[in-house]
Amino acid sequence: MSSVDPMPLGAHLNPDDPVDSVRYLGPKSKRELNELNIMTVADLVNYGVIDAFLAVKAAGHPVTLNFLWAMFAGLMDLDFHKIPKEFKDAVKSELKSDGKVDNPSTD
Numbered sequence: 001m002s003s004v005d006p007m008p009l010g011a012h013l014n015p016d017d018p019v020d021s022v023r024y025l026g027p028k029s030k031r032e033l034n035e036l037n038i039m040t041v042a043d044l045v046n047y048g049v050i051d052a053f054l055a056v057k058a059a060g061h062p063v064t065l066n067f068l069w070a071m072f073a074g075l076m077d078l079d080f081h082k083i084p085k086e087f088k089d090a091v092k093s094e095l096k097s098d099g100k101v102d103n104p105s106t107d
Contacts (some may be wrong), residue, residue, distance in 0.1 A: 009049075009075040015042035022074035029067065032056045045075065050091065054100055065092065065101070 013021060019038055020030035036055050038044050044052060053068040069088070073080040095101040 024070035024074045
């Protein structure tokens with residue numbers, strides 16, 4: 001039986017492109033990420049979407065989990081609405097158990 005490695009985050013993008021070249025990320029997301037010195041696709045991949053989400057939230061920006069899903073879906077070249085529910089539930093559970101998000105609702 002052969003194993004298939006999953007596509008690495010952002011593999012379909014140029015790592016040197018600006019962070020807002022990631023699908024679903026617009027000017028507001030770019031500003032918030034740039035404040036954390038996340039300027040390029042490579043910066044976001046290296047920082048990690050969960051850590052970037054938490055850092056933007058900690059910086060006082062009113063972000064929801066949709067921001068996290070947008071970064072993930074864009075880096076995976078995945079339709080935003082096709083992120084598996086099991087994945088979302090696992091991330092929300094982890095964030096809640098770590099006390100990093102008070103009420104990780106359906107957003």
